[in-house]
Amino acid sequence: MVLLPQIFIACLFLGMYSTGSLLGCKWIVKDQDDINHQFHVYNNRALGFLDMMITNTTKDAEIEHTVAFPNQLYHQKSKATDEDKLAFIVQILEEVAALFEEDHSSASWEENTVENFLNIVNKQAEELRSCVSSLSFKVQRRTEMYFKRxxxxxxxxxxxxxxxxxxxxxITEDHLRQCGFLVNSLGNAH
Incomplete structure (x- = not known):
């Protein structure tokens, strides 16, 4: 009989922690002036570095590819719980970072710009990962396979x-913008 109140308190605490954990996430809570999420500040910086990394190519030299942008996946995640959205964003950011670790020497980008871009993307992923419980973080196989393709x-x-x-x-620019839309769709209280 003594265990029942303790179990109830533990369940209550766990419930409060899991529902309130996103509220305390500094990367998705707006600042005191209610202007920007930390995520958006960093996402805009990442997009700025991507703009600096434009490769001089001609329109005729564009690559034909059959890898369709995963609009359906983003649409599905837009209807998911806030925590699932964040877990998805973390995976997208980690996959983007891994992609840019590959040989980009022919792109003639300044290495410093690529490093700054990667630092920002990795920082976003790290901070948002801290907002997601380890129980709800599952690698989405479809997302993983998309980036492998x-x-x-x-x-x-x-x-x-x-x-x-x-x-x-x-394509990365599109992903960062979609991640920004997902962050905007997090609970109206944020």
């Missing part, structure tokens, strides 16, 4: 060319 069918197939990297840069 990007690597194989765009980068490797085209010899990591400047044109291939420009295609990846454009």
């Amino acid at each position: 990007l690597s194989n069918e765009i980068l490797k197939k085209n010899g990591y060319s400047a044109e291939a990297w420009e295609t990846i840069r454009n």
